[in-house]
Amino acid sequence: MSSVVSSEFFSFSLSLIFFLAQLFTELVCVHSPNVQEKDSRRIIYGGRSVYAFVLWVSFSFFFFLTVLPSRHRRPVI
Incomplete structure (x- = not known):
């Protein structure tokens, strides 16, 4: 049961x-005059890929909140 809930939570997250x-990349593209390139996968803004950076930060946050605490659970006897 808990694996079903965790997989649904993972897919939703x-x-x-x-x-x-x-949404963040669309806002950056609309409100920023310095955007050099826009396509469906990335936005180059000041030489950096904002989309990749946001995904990396979001995934790291998600990983540290969900995966790491589940690895340190005490076994139920």
Whole structure:
């Protein structure tokens, strides 16, 4: 039962991360005059890929909140 809940939570969190990253990149593209290139996968802003950076930060945050605590659980006897 808990594995079903955790897999549903994982898929929901992953889709939420992708949605927020896409929303953030759209806002950066609309409100920034310095955007050099835009396509469906990335936005180059000041020489850095904002989309990849947001995904990396979001995934790291998700990883440290969910995966690492589950590895340090005490076994149930």
